[in-house]
Amino acid sequence: MALPTPLPPELIELITARFKLLSEPMRIRILDQLREGEQSVGSLAEILDTSQQNVSKHLQALHGGGAVSRRKEGNTVFYGIADQSLLAICEVVCDSVEQRISELSQIVAGS
Numbered sequence: 001m002a003l004p005t006p007l008p009p010e011l012i013e014l015i016t017a018r019f020k021l022l023s024e025p026m027r028i029r030i031l032d033q034l035r036e037g038e039q040s041v042g043s044l045a046e047i048l049d050t051s052q053q054n055v056s057k058h059l060q061a062l063h064g065g066g067a068v069s070r071r072k073e074g075n076t077v078f079y080g081i082a083d084q085s086l087l088a089i090c091e092v093v094c095d096s097v098e099q100r101i102s103e104l105s106q107i108v109a110g111s
Helices: 009-021 025-034 041-048 052-064 085-110
Strands: 068-073 076-081
Touching (some): 025 052, 025 068, 025 076, 041 076, 052 068, 052 076
């Protein structure tokens, strides 16, 4: 999809909301764990060494933003990745960081 130029204010707001959704380190950690498959709040809290309340808070934001899906099985709710494009965004950022580190290393080595 080609972006319109200039970006309409409504689209700018949507883009900003998407980046805000990813601006919390715990949310990135949760998404990283969900790459392996669905997880419950309890298992995520244990894996991430944090409270269930903390995980629930971030999952609520991720779910509200369309990033994760939820499925209830008995008394347990399982969360999974609903929007794979968020993982692609993370990969692009990681590639950019890796490139920047390489550039800085070359600068330092050349000094």
